[in-house]
Amino acid sequence: MTFRDLIATATGNLWRMKLRSVLTFSGIVIAIAAFVAMLSFGAGMQLNIAEQFEKLGLLSVIQVYPKNAQETDSSAVAELNNAALEYIEKIPGVEIVYPFESLDLVIKLGDSETTVSAQALPSKAVETKLFSDLAAGELFTADSSRKVLISEDILAKLGIESADSILDKSVIISIKVAKIDSGVVSMLRPLSDIIQTRRKEMQSDTIRFVEYAQNAIREELGGALNRFIDGFMKNRETKAETLSVCGVFNSRRNGRLRLKDIILPVATARDFSSSGFTGNPTEILAELQTGNLFVANSNSPIKDYSQATVMMEQNALYEPIRDSIEAAGFRTFSFAEQFKEIRQFFRYFNLALGLIGIIALMTASLGIINTMIMSITERRREIGIWMSLGADMNDIRRLFLVESGLIGLIGAIGGVIFGYIISRVGSLVAKTFMENEGVPPMEIFHIPIWLVLTALLFGVLVSLLAGFYPANRAAKIDPVVSLRNE
Amino acid sequence: MDKPWLYTDNVCRFYRRKTAVVKAVDSVSLSIECGDFISLIGSSGSGKSTMLNLLAGLDRPTSGDIFFEDKSLSSMNRQELSSYRANKIGMVFQAFNLVPHLTAQMNVELALYFNGTPKSKRQFLSEQMLSQLGIADRSDHRPADLSGGEQQRVAIARALVKSPDILFADEPTGNLDEKNTNDIMTLLSELNKQGLTIIMVTHDLTLANNVSNKIMQMHYGQIVDQERKPNDLS
Numbered sequence: 001m002t003f004r005d006l007i008a009t010a011t012g013n014l015w016r017m018k019l020r021s022v023l024t025f026s027g028i029v030i031a032i033a034a035f036v037a038m039l040s041f042g043a044g045m046q047l048n049i050a051e052q053f054e055k056l057g058l059l060s061v062i063q064v065y066p067k068n069a070q071e072t073d074s075s076a077v078a079e080l081n082n083a084a085l086e087y088i089e090k091i092p093g094v095e096i097v098y099p100f101e102s103l104d105l106v107i108k109l110g111d112s113e114t115t116v117s118a119q120a121l122p123s124k125a126v127e128t129k130l131f132s133d134l135a136a137g138e139l140f141t142a143d144s145s146r147k148v149l150i151s152e153d154i155l156a157k158l159g160i161e162s163a164d165s166i167l168d169k170s171v172i173i174s175i176k177v178a179k180i181d182s183g184v185v186s187m188l189r190p191l192s193d194i195i196q197t198r199r200k201e202m203q204s205d206t207i208r209f210v211e212y213a214q215n216a217i218r219e220e221l222g223g224a225l226n227r228f229i230d231g232f233m234k235n236r237e238t239k240a241e242t243l244s245v246c247g248v249f250n251s252r253r254n255g256r257l258r259l260k261d262i263i264l265p266v267a268t269a270r271d272f273s274s275s276g277f278t279g280n281p282t283e284i285l286a287e288l289q290t291g292n293l294f295v296a297n298s299n300s301p302i303k304d305y306s307q308a309t310v311m312m313e314q315n316a317l318y319e320p321i322r323d324s325i326e327a328a329g330f331r332t333f334s335f336a337e338q339f340k341e342i343r344q345f346f347r348y349f350n351l352a353l354g355l356i357g358i359i360a361l362m363t364a365s366l367g368i369i370n371t372m373i374m375s376i377t378e379r380r381r382e383i384g385i386w387m388s389l390g391a392d393m394n395d396i397r398r399l400f401l402v403e404s405g406l407i408g409l410i411g412a413i414g415g416v417i418f419g420y421i422i423s424r425v426g427s428l429v430a431k432t433f434m435e436n437e438g439v440p441p442m443e444i445f446h447i448p449i450w451l452v453l454t455a456l457l458f459g460v461l462v463s464l465l466a467g468f469y470p471a472n473r474a475a476k477i478d479p480v481v482s483l484r485n486e
Numbered sequence: 487m488d489k490p491w492l493y494t495d496n497v498c499r500f501y502r503r504k505t506a507v508v509k510a511v512d513s514v515s516l517s518i519e520c521g522d523f524i525s526l527i528g529s530s531g532s533g534k535s536t537m538l539n540l541l542a543g544l545d546r547p548t549s550g551d552i553f554f555e556d557k558s559l560s561s562m563n564r565q566e567l568s569s570y571r572a573n574k575i576g577m578v579f580q581a582f583n584l585v586p587h588l589t590a591q592m593n594v595e596l597a598l599y600f601n602g603t604p605k606s607k608r609q610f611l612s613e614q615m616l617s618q619l620g621i622a623d624r625s626d627h628r629p630a631d632l633s634g635g636e637q638q639r640v641a642i643a644r645a646l647v648k649s650p651d652i653l654f655a656d657e658p659t660g661n662l663d664e665k666n667t668n669d670i671m672t673l674l675s676e677l678n679k680q681g682l683t684i685i686m687v688t689h690d691l692t693l694a695n696n697v698s699n700k701i702m703q704m705h706y707g708q709i710v711d712q713e714r715k716p717n718d719l720s
Contacts, residue, residue: 002605139604381583388542388583389597390600391600479544480536480544
């Protein structure tokens with residue numbers, strides 16, 4: 001018996017028992033639809049995240065941090081300074097590397113002013129995907145440009161309604177700058193008075209002199225440091241520059257690449273910091289700790305950074321670059337690595353969803369077994385007739401397997417279509433909900449071709465497995481018994 | 487002396503019913519020549535239908551062997567036995583055994599599914615056979631719409647459409663009235679005259695006498711008389 005004959009006969013048999021076939025198909029349709037809808041949700045979420053990563057160019061970014069003393073085995077801690085950045089830039093596959101330099105400043109436009117956090121970036125860094133979707137305007141193209149990029153968040157604070165209206169307008173950026181000498185002066189000024197007082201106290205308490213002296217030294221050192229920092233902060237000068245706004249960027253950023261609200265060209269920003277410390281007391285303490293306080297300025301090769309960003313060339317593999325950076329003694333954070341973990345998570349997530357779908361499918365397969373066994377019971381005589389005409393056990397087995405396979409295939413096709421409809425309806429509901437919540441709507445369902453093929457394959461495979469027992473039972477029917485006169 | 491065309495050698499077919507053993511066919515040795523019209527007669531439960539099923543390859547003997555054209559049916563594997571049924575024999579039953587949801591023509595065509603007849607030839611052969619048996623006008627009818635005689639003709643057409651060497655008929659007129667019985671027996675007789683070997687099971691001795699050239703009588707699973715001439719039976 002040819003396969004074509006089997007298909008024709010099986011189709012005829014299913015058509016003959018329409019209601020029963022439709023009910024059996026329905027079980028498979030619902031199970032496959034659930035399978036497709038659930039996995040399309042997983043696939044949709046995965047695709048969204050991948051698109052976000054890709055859109056921002058995050059997959060080609062590695063963040064570099066200096067290690068803490070506790071994190072390293074060697075006594076020497078690698079410093080993330082300009083020399084280190086130069087070394088990293090030479091690693092094959094690295095396109096650019098720039099440090100994270102931030103400063104707090106006041107931005108003034110007309111009568112409006114607000115305090116913001118700013119970040120200095122080289123022009124090469126802003127030309128990446130990170131700024132590929134500017135809300136308005138264009139990027140600055142030189143590191144010493146007198147232009148500035150501002151985030152959409154700042155517009156409202158400056159009383160601006162539309163992004164376009166701020167373009168090319170001049171803003172005054174001012175910053176408080178503290179110098180080392182003001183700190184030193186503050187520390188030294190009361191010194192003679194203190195020395196006099198301490199000398200008198202020491203004479204009056206000679207019995208416990210050593211202990212007293214230690215306490216006094218500790219106390220004075222702490223006091224001197226406080227006065228030093230106090231002097232820094234109290235005697236800060238205001239330095240102001242007038243820059244023009246060249247572009248407005250979208251402030252929605254994720255994870256560790258969150259940008260500050262103002263992006264300054266790196267050389268322009270250094271003009272501020274070269275005249276002194278622009279940060280807060282912690283910056284001063286950090287410089288004290290590394291011993292670089294008196295040499296620290298932006299042009300010094302030994303200035304330490306808390307973080308640097310490495311952007312890889314297109315198609316460069318992140319693993320060797322990450323390994324080279326880590327071998328130089330730094331800690332890294334790679335979005336590609338994180339994305340790998342996210343994909344791994346989604347693999348388990350999809351597996352869990354798929355398992356739920358398979359359980360539904362297995363339940364539906366019980367319907368197939370039931371239908372096939374009923375069909376066999378009703379067709380015992382027909383099976384006997386087939387055998388008397390020369391049908392082999394294999395012909396009978398194949399006929400019933402083809403019937404159950406057809407139920408699976410038709411059910412799976414129906415399930416994929418139904419699953420698609422569910423995903424469309426789900427997507428519509430989700431988008432409406434997101435819009436109402438003020439979240440930009442996104443597509444949370446995605447049905448890739450592999451999912452369609454897997455669903456069809458599963459539908460047919462599970463149905464064939466379900467049909468295996470009834471088919472074997474049919475093949476074992478004794479023709480003599482089934483043809484016996486009743 | 488040449489060996490017979492179809493013969494059995496001490497064939498037994500026993501069934502176990504709880505603790506008892508039913509000897510449906512017990513040490514039967516018979517021989518059939520090409521062109522014979524054999525009638526297997528006997529009372530109900532004498533083992534004649536079981537014997538027919540064994541000869542048709544639908545059942546396997548408990549012991550002994552059956553030979554067709556010198557080939558042992560017992561040594562045939564499942565596929566070979568299916569092929570024997572698909573190509574060498576045709577079967578007609580008392581209950582007609584037509585597939586109820588297929589038309590007369592499709593029932594006839596069904597016999598050609600298993601002997602490799604191409605689809606293009608099946609329709610032609612089945613129409614031709616129904617026409618030869620005088621029921622071409624009923625080819626689109628389902629069995630339920632046919633009379634008993636017509637159903638049996640369709641069953642005979644189905645058995646003959648593959649041009650078998652032997653036709654096995656198990657009480658072919660058992661469910662028919664006298665007229666249809668006579669028509670079917672005339673038809674079988676004509677087919678035998680055209681050279682078809684027929685082995686028929688019946689309990690109607692008169693019928694057997696009228697058409698057979700050899701009658702074998704079975705009793706409790708054994709052939710008690712196989713050489714007796716039809717005219718000598720009483």
